Structure formats: C-alpha cells, structure tokens
Amino acid sequence: MTFENTRAFAQQLDASDELRKYRDEFIFPQVNGKQVIYFTGNSLGLQPKRTKAYVDEIMNDWATLAVEGHFYADKPWWDYQERFAGPLSGIVGAKPSEVTVMNTLTVNLHLLMVSFYRPSAKKYKIICEEKAFPSDQYMLQSQVHFHGFEAKDAIVEVKRREGEHNIRLEDILAKIDEVGDELALVLMGGVNYYTGQVFDMKTITEAGHKYGAYVGFDLAHAAGNIKLELHDWGVDFAAWCSYKYMNSGPGNVSGIFVHEAHHNDTDLSRFAGWWGHNKERRFLMEPKFDPVRGAEGWQVSNLPVISLAPYLASVEMFAEVGMDKLIKKRDLITAYLEFILHEIDKEIDGTEFEIITPSNKEERACQLSVFLHGQGRALFDYLMKNGVITDWREPNVIRLAPAPFYCSFEDMYEFGQILKKGILKE
Ligand SMILES: Cc1ncc(COP(=O)(O)O)c(C=O)c1O
Structure with missing residues (x-):
C-alpha cells in the first residue's frame, strides 16, 4: 500500500479498519479538552468501558x-x-x-x-x-x-x-x-x-x-x-x-x-x-x-x-x-507510524530522530522506539503538553506503541503534525 501523509488518507484507513468500533470501548484521558493520542499501551493500557x-x-x-x-x-x-x-x-x-x-x-x-x-x-x-x-x-x-x-x-x-x-x-x-x-x-x-x-x-x-x-x-x-x-x-x-x-x-x-x-x-x-x-x-x-x-x-x-x-x-x-485481527491492524498502523516519522524527518530537513526498533516485520510488533538526536527531553515535554502520551527512557528514547485496539490512523497523522511543530518550535 502506498501511504500518504494527509488527514484524508488516514481517515480512509480508519474507515476500512475492521476494529474501529473498539476505539469507543476505551476511556481516553483528555488534555486541553481533547482526547489524547495514547502511545503507552506498552506500559499501561487504557481502561475498557466494560471493565467496571x-x-x-x-x-x-x-x-x-x-x-x-x-x-x-x-x-x-x-x-x-x-x-x-x-x-x-x-x-x-x-x-x-x-x-x-x-x-x-x-x-x-x-x-x-x-x-x-x-x-x-x-x-x-x-x-x-x-x-x-x-x-x-x-x-x-x-x-x-x-x-x-x-x-x-x-x-x-x-x-x-x-x-x-x-x-x-x-x-x-x-x-x-x-x-x-x-x-x-x-x-x-x-x-x-x-x-x-x-x-x-x-x-x-x-x-x-x-x-x-x-x-x-x-x-x-x-x-x-x-x-x-x-x-x-x-x-x-x-x-x-x-x-x-x-x-x-x-x-x-x-x-x-x-x-x-x-x-x-x-x-x-x-x-x-x-x-x-x-x-x-x-x-x-x-x-x-x-x-x-x-x-x-x-x-x-x-x-x-x-x-x-x-x-x-x-x-x-x-x-x-482474536489475535489475528489485532496483529493485522498492528502491522498496518505501525507501518503507517513509521512512514509518518520518515515523512516528518524529510519535511524538517534533518535527521532529528532514528527508529531503533528493527524495520523487518518479523522482529517488531506494536512498538517503535525513537532515538531523539539533539532534541531530547524538551521535545518529549512538548508532546506530553500537547496531548501525545508517550514515555521517556534514558538516555534519549521515546517509545511509541499504537495499540491496535484503540489507536486510530488519524492519531498517527495528528501525531506527525504535533511532532513537526515541536521540532520546529512553531
Ligand atoms: C519486561 C518487564 N519485565 C518485568 C516487569 C516488572 O513487572 P512487575 O512490576 O509487574 O513485576 C516489567 C514492568 O514494566 C517489564 O516491562
């Protein structure tokens, strides 16, 4: 599939996502009055509404x-x-x-x-x-x-x-x-x-x-x-x-x-x-x-x-x-996130970050670990303040896990836009 870094393309992927109804089954925290982009399902997954x-x-x-x-x-x-x-x-x-x-x-x-x-x-x-x-x-x-x-x-x-x-x-x-x-x-x-x-x-x-x-x-x-x-x-x-x-x-x-x-x-x-x-x-x-x-x-x-x-x-x-459907979406959304990261890197005209997770599909799953060159903690803080929930691991790594149960393709697009602004300090 040829990806595009546009909201319309991300929305198209969401429309054909067979797991999309599950997103509404989870409770998302809010930042600045908006539902967060949640990347830390590899640390603490969101609360499903049915759990209570x-x-x-x-x-x-x-x-x-x-x-x-x-x-x-x-x-x-x-x-x-x-x-x-x-x-x-x-x-x-x-x-x-x-x-x-x-x-x-x-x-x-x-x-x-x-x-x-x-x-x-x-x-x-x-x-x-x-x-x-x-x-x-x-x-x-x-x-x-x-x-x-x-x-x-x-x-x-x-x-x-x-x-x-x-x-x-x-x-x-x-x-x-x-x-x-x-x-x-x-x-x-x-x-x-x-x-x-x-x-x-x-x-x-x-x-x-x-x-x-x-x-x-x-x-x-x-x-x-x-x-x-x-x-x-x-x-x-x-x-x-x-x-x-x-x-x-x-x-x-x-x-x-x-x-x-x-x-x-x-x-x-x-x-x-x-x-x-x-x-x-x-x-x-x-x-x-x-x-x-x-x-x-x-x-x-x-x-x-x-x-x-x-x-x-x-x-x-x-x-x-079933795991098969989750894995199918996981592979697509992780690949889309990887694409967005590379696109933003090109747009800002510099190697600001490096994905250290293997690029080969057999050796990776939901998580992309990103080494931030020269940016560090300030960028992480910017992301958190702007509703992107990720985590920081020393010395300079953020981990992004787009959990297939509740993350959307539009989240990936939106994340790219916030990341770009954070790097360019707009
Ligand atoms: C790989 C790994 N092992 C062990 C642990 C420790 O888990 P617990 O505190 O539930 O014993 C964690 C916690 O995040 C972990 O990520």
Whole structure:
C-alpha cells in the first residue's frame, strides 16, 4: 500500500479498519479538552468501558453474599481463575491446562525459577539479553546469589554489536553454543522493552534444549501484542503482566505458562500453597501437598478476585476479536507510524530522530522506539503538553506503541503534525 501523509488518507484507513468500533470501548484521558493520542499501551493500557461492570459484579456479590460468594456467586470466587484458561490459552498459544493467573510478574518469575533454575556445580549458567528489564536483572541476580553463585560467573548476557541497537539471533545462538553444557537456563524477554525487538522464541528454545537447559520467557511486552505459540515452540515456562497490552489496570495480576511436559513431575521443586493443591481435596485441609497437574499447580494463595475481574473483562475482549485481527491492524498502523516519522524527518530537513526498533516485520510488533538526536527531553515535554502520551527512557528514547485496539490512523497523522511543530518550535 502506498501511504500518504494527509488527514484524508488516514481517515480512509480508519474507515476500512475492521476494529474501529473498539476505539469507543476505551476511556481516553483528555488534555486541553481533547482526547489524547495514547502511545503507552506498552506500559499501561487504557481502561475498557466494560471493565467496571466486571468489578461491580464482585463488589455486589461481596455485599450481598459475603463469604458465600466463594461458592454461590454467579461467577464463584473459589474457581474464578478457571475462566481464564480458555481465552488466555488462545492468546499465548497454549493448552488451557498450561496457563493460569496469579500474583504479579516478578513474583511469578521468582516462583518459576524455583522449579526451572536448579543449578549444580557444573550446570549453573543463565543466558539473558543485555539490558533486560531491570526487575529481571535483579530477579536473576538474587536467584543466583540464593544458590551460592556469583552473578558475574553465572549470568551471561548476549550483547549488541558495537554500533547496533538490536541483538542478533546468530549471536544468541552462538552464546548458547559457547556456554554449552554449563547452561542451566535461558531466560529472556520475548519482546525487548526498550527497543521493541521481537526475539525468535522457537529457535532460541530449540537451541537451549540441545544442551539440556530450560528455556523461559518474560512476556510482559509480548502478551496481547504478538502471535505466541508457547506450547508448539516447547517453551518450558513464561510469565507476563496484564496491565500493558492486555488493559487490565495498574500493577494487576500476572499470567503464567508451564508446558504440559512438566505437569506430572510432582517432584519438581516448587514453593507450594493451598491454591496449588488438588482441587477436589483442597478443603479437606490435608497435611500433604498434592499439586494440581497443570499450571494451576504453581498457584500459592487464594486469588484477589477484585483484581482478576478487570483481567477477565480484558481476556474476553481479546477472545472476541482474536489475535489475528489485532496483529493485522498492528502491522498496518505501525507501518503507517513509521512512514509518518520518515515523512516528518524529510519535511524538517534533518535527521532529528532514528527508529531503533528493527524495520523487518518479523522482529517488531506494536512498538517503535525513537532515538531523539539533539532534541531530547524538551521535545518529549512538548508532546506530553500537547496531548501525545508517550514515555521517556534514558538516555534519549521515546517509545511509541499504537495499540491496535484503540489507536486510530488519524492519531498517527495528528501525531506527525504535533511532532513537526515541536521540532520546529512553531
Ligand atoms: C519486561 C518487564 N519485565 C518485568 C516487569 C516488572 O513487572 P512487575 O512490576 O509487574 O513485576 C516489567 C514492568 O514494566 C517489564 O516491562
């Protein structure tokens, strides 16, 4: 398709957008009396209008049924999490038994490390990407210390090449071969939070397995954003948060995936709690732990149902639309945003910014990370003041994620106009 940097062309794209009715399903903040252009769905997704009814339902059940709500609410609380298995497994490419919802992301990664990082003197190294999200770095460091290793020996980062912004797959595979039999675990982001680079999880998983290592992914920036086939790829475990592309609300509950290959291994070490215990016998209050044979066997506590309610609203909305349609629009709107950025760069006659996200479609999804040369924070502040909600990452990067559920093509055009004014200081 030949794009044009005009409002009429953007409106034409909106008119033929099969997801356009969903834009009205979200609540947009206002700046200067106008609905914002929201680019931070990769950080905190917008609130869907239908979410409140899901939360109200729990509040009403609590008011009218109190403790009886656990069993007699329309959606009983004791097995509320089971409602996620169908829709969520479709979103991440899993079997329903391989996914569940619980805790928050970093907590879940720690819990999964209990099962999937069991180092020995000879096999103790972890491969991760350079500049992984800080919480993952702290999590990995504390895990290796906990097992009596030094982070500098046990954690092996795959680096970017000099002058490059992204990590090459060939370098990840070479590092896996280099570490070889000492490799205990590969744990990486599925999509890098800073650059938006999508990693080839299938190939990385196969490579890690060649050396008998477990392979897991932090899917914070992948869930609800890219096509995942976690079961078929043979990924051992994964976890993600629900508040970014999945629009479930600030700091909300995480999802996990555990491959069915591990479900019957009841000797696998884990930190247990009563919500991971055999469902039929949970309330018999027996002393011996008998894990559910599925991802739910990693549950610990009874669930924060008030928090799960917005997440349920979200996964049902995803199931209604399906990842394929979201990805189709995602690719078009991201390509249009890329075009607009290049057009504005030409119009202002200078290289003011550089897109550091890979340009190849296989390696990118919704996010474009833009390095601002010479402009920096003042331009970011201008955008924010003028109703473009984006975020700033040191040293000089703004991240733009046109979430396909609620961003419009006209937003992209309008953003280009505001950006141009901000650069030319008109
Ligand atoms: C890639 C990645 N990993 C981990 C986290 C931490 O998530 P939480 O604070 O929910 O544990 C984030 C949060 O933004 C993230 O982007």
